[in-house]
Amino acid sequence: MKVIAALSGGVDSAVAAARAVDAGHEVVGVHLALSASRETHRVGSRGCCTLEDARDARRIADVLGIPFYVWDLSAEFRREVVDDFIAEYQAGRTPNPCIRCNESIKFSAVLNKARGLGFDAVCTGHYARIENDEAGGLVLKRGVDPQKDQSYVLGVLSEQDLSQSLFPLGDSTKDQVRREASERGLLVADKSDSYDVCFIPDGDTGAFLRSELGDQPGDIVDESGAVVGEHQGAFAFTVGQRRGLALGDPADNGRARFVLSIEPINNKVVVGPRESLAVQRLDLETSIALKDVDPDGIEVQWRAHGSPAAARAVINTQGVVDAVELRDVAYGIAAGQELVMFVGDRVVGSARIRSAAR
Amino acid sequence: MTYLDHAATTPMRPEAIAAMAAQFGDVGNASSLHTAGRRARRVVEESREVIAGHLGASPSDVVFTAGGTESDNLAVKGLFWARRTQDPQRVRFLTSAIEHHALIDPLMWLGKAEDAQIRQVGVDADGRLDLAALAELIMDDPDSVAAISIMLANNEVGTIQPLLEVVALAKTHDIPVHTDAVQAVGQLELNFADLGVAAMSVSAHKLGGPTGIGALLLGRSIEPTPILHGGGQERNVRSGTLDVPAIAGFAAALDAAMNDRVERNARVSALRDDLIARIQRAVPDAVLNGSPILDEAHRLPNNVHFSFPGCQGDALLMLLDAKGIECSTGSACSAGIAQPSHVLLALGASQIAARSSLRFSLGWNSTQTDVDSVVEAIAPAVERARLASGTLVDHA
Numbered sequence: 001m002k003v004i005a006a007l008s009g010g011v012d013s014a015v016a017a018a019r020a021v022d023a024g025h026e027v028v029g030v031h032l033a034l035s036a037s038r039e040t041h042r043v044g045s046r047g048c049c050t051l052e053d054a055r056d057a058r059r060i061a062d063v064l065g066i067p068f069y070v071w072d073l074s075a076e077f078r079r080e081v082v083d084d085f086i087a088e089y090q091a092g093r094t095p096n097p098c099i100r101c102n103e104s105i106k107f108s109a110v111l112n113k114a115r116g117l118g119f120d121a122v123c124t125g126h127y128a129r130i131e132n133d134e135a136g137g138l139v140l141k142r143g144v145d146p147q148k149d150q151s152y153v154l155g156v157l158s159e160q161d162l163s164q165s166l167f168p169l170g171d172s173t174k175d176q177v178r179r180e181a182s183e184r185g186l187l188v189a190d191k192s193d194s195y196d197v198c199f200i201p202d203g204d205t206g207a208f209l210r211s212e213l214g215d216q217p218g219d220i221v222d223e224s225g226a227v228v229g230e231h232q233g234a235f236a237f238t239v240g241q242r243r244g245l246a247l248g249d250p251a252d253n254g255r256a257r258f259v260l261s262i263e264p265i266n267n268k269v270v271v272g273p274r275e276s277l278a279v280q281r282l283d284l285e286t287s288i289a290l291k292d293v294d295p296d297g298i299e300v301q302w303r304a305h306g307s308p309a310a311a312r313a314v315i316n317t318q319g320v321v322d323a324v325e326l327r328d329v330a331y332g333i334a335a336g337q338e339l340v341m342f343v344g345d346r347v348v349g350s351a352r353i354r355s356a357a358r
Numbered sequence: 359m360t361y362l363d364h365a366a367t368t369p370m371r372p373e374a375i376a377a378m379a380a381q382f383g384d385v386g387n388a389s390s391l392h393t394a395g396r397r398a399r400r401v402v403e404e405s406r407e408v409i410a411g412h413l414g415a416s417p418s419d420v421v422f423t424a425g426g427t428e429s430d431n432l433a434v435k436g437l438f439w440a441r442r443t444q445d446p447q448r449v450r451f452l453t454s455a456i457e458h459h460a461l462i463d464p465l466m467w468l469g470k471a472e473d474a475q476i477r478q479v480g481v482d483a484d485g486r487l488d489l490a491a492l493a494e495l496i497m498d499d500p501d502s503v504a505a506i507s508i509m510l511a512n513n514e515v516g517t518i519q520p521l522l523e524v525v526a527l528a529k530t531h532d533i534p535v536h537t538d539a540v541q542a543v544g545q546l547e548l549n550f551a552d553l554g555v556a557a558m559s560v561s562a563h564k565l566g567g568p569t570g571i572g573a574l575l576l577g578r579s580i581e582p583t584p585i586l587h588g589g590g591q592e593r594n595v596r597s598g599t600l601d602v603p604a605i606a607g608f609a610a611a612l613d614a615a616m617n618d619r620v621e622r623n624a625r626v627s628a629l630r631d632d633l634i635a636r637i638q639r640a641v642p643d644a645v646l647n648g649s650p651i652l653d654e655a656h657r658l659p660n661n662v663h664f665s666f667p668g669c670q671g672d673a674l675l676m677l678l679d680a681k682g683i684e685c686s687t688g689s690a691c692s693a694g695i696a697q698p699s700h701v702l703l704a705l706g707a708s709q710i711a712a713r714s715s716l717r718f719s720l721g722w723n724s725t726q727t728d729v730d731s732v733v734e735a736i737a738p739a740v741e742r743a744r745l746a747s748g749t750l751v752d753h754a
Contacts, residue, residue, distance in 0.1 A: 028676075069676055116746025117673060 001120040002026045007060055009053030011181045011188045012125025014060040018184055019168035020123045021064055029061035029068045034077040056188050073109055080104035086212050089235040092262035093336030097197055103156045111164055121164045126150045129170030130162050138162040140347040145173040152304045155340035155350030206236035218267035234267045240277055240332020277331040279356040287320035288349035299342045300324055302333050308342055360683045360731040364721030365513055371566035377610035381603035388600045398602045405609035412616040414549030421574045421592045426540040426561030427460040429574040433536040433557045434464045436582020441504040448504040450475045452495055454487050455704035456512050461538050484649040485517030485705050493527050500531040510542040514701040515648030516661025525554040540564055544615035545659055556580045567611030571604035626720045627659035633729045634662055640737040643667055662718040665711045669743035674716055677739040683732055686717045
């Protein structure tokens with residue numbers, strides 16, 4: 001196959017590309033320039049795709065003996081990922097930009113461009129597996145390394161997307177991949193993984209949002225409506241958040257307060273005790289059609305890390321799933337988060353959470 | 359491979375390789391007083407004479423630098439500082455809208471760091487300088503102009519600029535003119551003295567010499583403020599141990615280029631004309647950028663530049679590269695980000711058209727087969743690139 005290997009300059013995509021070459025594919029390496037104004041070098045682990053990363057990607061291509069190009073998708077990235085990120089927070093929701101990026105950039109814009117140029121697939125360093133199911137279709141499965149499994153952020157991919165994707169690392173652990181990188185002479189073997197939001201290198205989401213939206217002071221209130229503090233912008237908060245509230249006076253019972261909800265229209269943040277965060281029913285924005293799956297035997301994840309939760313898929317009168325009910329109560333699930341459904345290792349569906357309730 | 363990016367760099371001439379190699383085994387700092395030093399010095403001075411001779415300059419006009427970028431920086435900063443020190447009201451620097459980054463970036467820096475007032479004069483749709491606009495800018499306040507810099511020929515679209523007229527305009531007010539002749543030297547007939555410019559940038563690797571060496575031709579009376587202070591070499595204008603092998607290679611390359619200039623231009627421009635005509639036939643809606651008049655008064659003999667509507671230049675480049683055809687979407691850039699060319703924008707192209715362009719530049723060893731290869735590959739590549747382009751996002 002003719003394959004575009006996305007090279008971030010990190011160790012995972014490097015080894016993935018190497019394996020694609022070994023598998024006999026005709027591989028071309030592409031580094032995605034997603035920021036219009038890139039930092040020269042990485043500071044620590046946060047942030048990604050600086051000029052230094054681009055150089056690392058280029059050197060990886062040199063070692064693998066494959067052509068190398070940089071694709072400028074900064075305008076698309078700004079529009080589809082960054083602007084969406086800001087808009088979601090403004091609406092009082094919690095976005096997952098990595099999923100948006102997979103959905104609109106990596107497996108959309110990049111894939112379309114690759115296909116248009118005559119390539120058959122895009123190869124990435126994601127830890128996930130694509131396998132054939134009994135019916136002859138394709139299914140996404142967790143990577144074998146539970147610490148690194150990235151099936152959650154890939155849950156949005158359609159079967160069509162999967163048929164044009166290559167994830168060579170799904171059967172390996174991170175340790176195995178690093179060792180392999182070292183054996184292959186890829187200098188990035190010891191490069192630290194990037195984490196958090198790639199376009200917020202210092203990790204301060206609140207500051208980023210305030211720099212984009214400006215300070216918008218407003219009230220922090222408790223469940224009775226009493227004002228208990230002040231904030232600089234409701235958009236910077238997430239349901240379930242405990243840190244950063246800077247509430248001067250403690251709650252009457254001395255217990256910690258958490259963000260219960262965000263009201264964008266009157267710029268209010270509502271806080272309360274942990275019990276008030278308890279939810280068990282999650283309504284979905286789009287419906288999921290389950291095929292050959294027992295709706296009572298699913299597990300769900302609403303964030304990239306953490307154990308999946310046992311749940312029951314709620315099937316509506318049209319025969320599709322528009323909500324899930326968790327077996328056990330969970331605390332602090334925000335609208336906008338992606339809900340990915342699993343049966344064992346298999347991804348069986350994915351949708352954004354519209355609302356969470358008891 | 360079909361290499362058609364000679365404007366970025368061109369293979370070294372065998373004469374240049376030989377001249378350089380002949381120096382590698384010998385030792386000697388050209389500034390030393392002993393026999394070894396004098397031997398090295400002799401190579402430098404003979405090279406200087408060869409270069410000066412071919413460019414209509416006197417040997418003392420030739421200041422060796424590390425290449426075109428350094429020459430541009432030295433000219434721009436050096437002239438600005440020297441002229442402003444002489445007279446503090448000289449804060450303006452006039453240039454064109456289509457200069458190479460090696461020239462415009464130091465100017466922009468002077469604008470920020472030194473409070474220089476930089477003004478860029480536009481060009482017409484063919485890329486030729488608007489002389490009336492330049493005249494007007496000068497006349498606004500002639501005494502405040504530190505210097506003017508206009509390139510001799512544009513590196514992207516090959517348009518030749520009216521330097522004689524620029525110098526005439528400047529002369530009436532005693533304003534020194536610098537020209538970036540990096541693309542022009544070796545191709546166009548050139549006489550530094552007759553041109554009347556105060557300074558001229560030259561780069562060896564653009565004409566078959568080694569990278570890392572060039573010159574700033576400087577009129578005898580011109581004393582730019584140096585960037586490199588040190589041992590006082592090169593008229594105290596550019597300190598640093600002279601790279602004897604590179605200088606020898608530079609001289610040999612220029613010598614070869616000027617000796618076969620007329621014959622080579624005839625051959626190369628015939629190839630260029632053929633390439634232009636056949637691309638137009640293969641892709642009827644391709645747009646030729648630069649001057650449509652294909653003679654040495656209007657367009658560089660080696661330059662072909664097209665916009666291909668509906669394609670992204672970087673997609674085209676990738677497709678052609680995969681077929682072994684090497685060209686450029688503009689100036690060579692290591693970061694690989696597709697910025698729309700400021701040159702094309704200055705010619706009046708839209709942002710999208712500016713990102714849909716390719717430059718093919720021929721060189722001393724280009725052949726008919728090179729041209730045939732491009733012609734064969736271009737139409738299918740354009741069709742493919744159109745498919746791949748989808749919605750082109752305007753980066754405005």
